[in-house]
Amino acid sequence: MSRRFRLLIAAIGIAALAWLLLATLERALSMAQRFMTLPLGIRWLIGMVLAIILLGSLTAGVYWLRPRKARPQAKAPNRSTIEERIEDLRGRDVDVESLLTELKELDRRQISGRIHIAVFGEISVGKSALIAALVPGIRTVSDARGGTTRDVALYDGESPDGQAWTVADVPGSAEAGGEARERMARDEALRAHAVVYVCAGDLTRSQATELHWLGYFGKPLVVAVNKADQWTTQERDAILLRIAQHADGMPDAIVATRAGGEERFTRKLPDGTVEDVRRQRKPDIDDLRQAIVRLVAQGADGLEAQRANAVLASLHERTTESEAAYRTAEAERIVTRYSRRAIVGAMAAVAPGTDLIVQGALAAGLARDLATLHGVTVGDIEIEALLREARMTVRTGTSVVLAVAGNALKAFPGLGTLGGGVLHAFAYALIFDSLGHALAATLAERGHLDGKEAGEKLRSLLADGSASRLRRLTDLTREVLRDR
Numbered sequence: 231m232s233r234r235f236r237l238l239i240a241a242i243g244i245a246a247l248a249w250l251l252l253a254t255l256e257r258a259l260s261m262a263q264r265f266m267t268l269p270l271g272i273r274w275l276i277g278m279v280l281a282i283i284l285l286g287s288l289t290a291g292v293y294w295l296r297p298r299k300a301r302p303q304a305k306a307p308n309r310s311t312i313e314e315r316i317e318d319l320r321g322r323d324v325d326v327e328s329l330l331t332e333l334k335e336l337d338r339r340q341i342s343g344r345i346h347i348a349v350f351g352e353i354s355v356g357k358s359a360l361i362a363a364l365v366p367g368i369r370t371v372s373d374a375r376g377g378t379t380r381d382v383a384l385y386d387g388e389s390p391d392g393q394a395w396t397v398a399d400v401p402g403s404a405e406a407g408g409e410a411r412e413r414m415a416r417d418e419a420l421r422a423h424a425v426v427y428v429c430a431g432d433l434t435r436s437q438a439t440e441l442h443w444l445g446y447f448g449k450p451l452v453v454a455v456n457k458a459d460q461w462t463t464q465e466r467d468a469i470l471l472r473i474a475q476h477a478d479g480m481p482d483a484i485v486a487t488r489a490g491g492e493e494r495f496t497r498k499l500p501d502g503t504v505e506d507v508r509r510q511r512k513p514d515i516d517d518l519r520q521a522i523v524r525l526v527a528q529g530a531d532g533l534e535a536q537r538a539n540a541v542l543a544s545l546h547e548r549t550t551e552s553e554a555a556y557r558t559a560e561a562e563r564i565v566t567r568y569s570r571r572a573i574v575g576a577m578a579a580v581a582p583g584t585d586l587i588v589q590g591a592l593a594a595g596l597a598r599d600l601a602t603l604h605g606v607t608v609g610d611i612e613i614e615a616l617l618r619e620a621r622m623t624v625r626t627g628t629s630v631v632l633a634v635a636g637n638a639l640k641a642f643p644g645l646g647t648l649g650g651g652v653l654h655a656f657a658y659a660l661i662f663d664s665l666g667h668a669l670a671a672t673l674a675e676r677g678h679l680d681g682k683e684a685g686e687k688l689r690s691l692l693a694d695g696s697a698s699r700l701r702r703l704t705d706l707t708r709e710v711l712r713d714r
Contacts, residue, residue: 304447306542309333315549324556329545335421336541340534344386345395345526348419350444351428352437353402356456359489360428361385361399363513381411382418390519393529398422403440416443420540423533424450424525426518430457432469433476445480447540450533452521453477458486459511482525485517557674560603565666566706568596569659573710576658593617596666597679604673612679616669619685624661627692631657634695655711659703664691 265273306312313333320326339346349357349364365387383399400418401411419425425444429437444451453473458466466486473484490513498504526533571592594613601608624631635657668687672680 304540304543306539306546309538309542312542312545312549315553319549319552319556322556324552326552329548329552332417332541332545332548336538339421340530340538343394343530345389345393345424345530345533346398346422346537347395347424347426347522347526348398348400348415348422349426349428350400350415350419350440351402353408355402355428355430356489357402357428358399359513360426360454360456360487360515360518361397363489363515364519365397382414389523389526391523391527393526395526403436417544419444419449420447420544421537422449423530423537424452424522426452426454426522427481428454428456429473430455432472438476438478441477441480447543448536449540450525450536451481452483452485452518452525453481454485454487454515454518456487456489459488459514483521485521487518488512488514490514554674557603558670561600561666561670564596564599564603565663565670568592568599568666569662569703569706570710572658572662573655573707576655590617593620593662593665596662597669600666600669600673601679604670604677606673606678608679612681616679616681616684619681620665620688623685623688623692627689631660631692634693634700635660652707652711656703656707659707660692663703664688664694667691 265276268276316326316329316333319329349361351357365385381401385397385399387395387397389395398418400415401408403412403415427437427441427444433441441451441453455466455469455473461469470484470486477484488511490511496504496506575592594617597613597616598608632653635653665684665688668684668691669679671687672684676683
């Protein structure tokens with residue numbers, strides 16, 4: 231195109247724009263003149279309608295153009311912090327081998343330089359067949375009954391753009407009794423650089439939840455809608471649109487696939503007989519391959535930080551669970567130990583309820599040991615406030631304590647004569663067991679010593695006459711008295 235011709239086109243465009251502006255201005259002036267000739271009431275009515283339309287348009291514009299709130303993303307503590315916590319648990323004789331193995335696997339994959347892709351989804355959606363199409367030449371086990379993949383299987387191959395990749399076939403989720411295998415599948419999904427989430431239709435509620443879980447950990451994600459040949463083009467497009475709406479922006483791409491595999495059907499022959507036919511369906515995964523290539527274009531090194539964050543965030547959650555389980559078990563041991571001491575001291579008490587007066591030091595020691603277990607620093611003032619609250623609770627509930635103790639001794643005989651000493655011993659066991667569990671629950675939930683909250687829980691536990699609890703406290707009382 232010559233320079234003169236380009237100038238001519240530009241001049242024509244400018245002239246057309248100027249004419250359009252003049253025509254618009256002339257039309258606006260004409261309408262304004264006509265507007266001014268209208269009665270005052272009609273002008274006010276039209277003005278209010280235009281103002282409402284303008285305000286609505288501005289509101290809609292602000293709503294659609296507003297910055298979207300960032301989705302919550304898992305943020306892991308640094309690795310050294312997690313390692314210190316794991317070592318602390320190991321020093322307390324907690325089994326942390328699975329956590330250490332996860333760290334070793336994180337390092338091994340980083341050194342390998344291979345791109346890891348996990349094929350994830352519910353059972354019976356064709357994951358194994360899809361992997362067989364993605365990585366030609368491998369043998370995978372699949373079964374129409376579902377739940378065939380019982381372990382994580384890794385298959386090495388090469389992406390269409392020549393990068394070395396490893397595709398993981400993981401157990402399917404939503405299998406009855408398959409919670410352990412589902413946990414295994416989720417762990418492998420977090421170890422991967424990218425995830426292919428496979429479904430066979432519109433998303434169910436559980437599938438949408440899984441997608442949001444993957445999105446929370448920031449996994450590069452493509453949704454593969456498998457078995458797409460069972461729908462018409464219009465049906466497939468409608469399903470893809472609904473999945474995009476339900477996925478709420480989590481996946482980076484949504485594609486339709488056909489994994490291939492074997493199909494069986496019955497064919498009627500011209501002579502009237504029928505025969506069973508088996509044939510291989512040709513896979514159609516071109517869109518999926520292209521989506522994966524876009525997802526992993528940065529290579530293993532470029533995706534490593536994101537993958538490591540997901541693994542460390544998962545380790546943070548698992549370590550927190552192990553810490554909580556340890557504290558729960560240790561709190562139970564502490565409560566039992568102090569309950570035993572309270573039973574021994576009970577034989578010198580005049581009446582139930584004086585334990586927090588006669589054995590105030592014992593109650594204070596229980597509070598301090600539980601606070602130390604939960605990493606909470608408490609002072610004498612807080613301990614004294616707690617004991618005051620506990621004294622009031624026990625004194626007002628003495629009749630309840632005696633009733634529970636009496637019923638326990640009647641329902642679970644074997645402690646000997648129902649005398650004052652035995653009754654007091656069991657009452658003290660009940661009081662200290664209730665106080666200890668109230669304190670442990672409050673410290674775990676609040677992260678600090680809340681006397682009023684502990685008092686409320688203590689009041690509830692003192693009235694708890696469940697058979698299993700009374701049996702446990704009866705056995706404890708019998709054991710302590712027998713040892714004496």
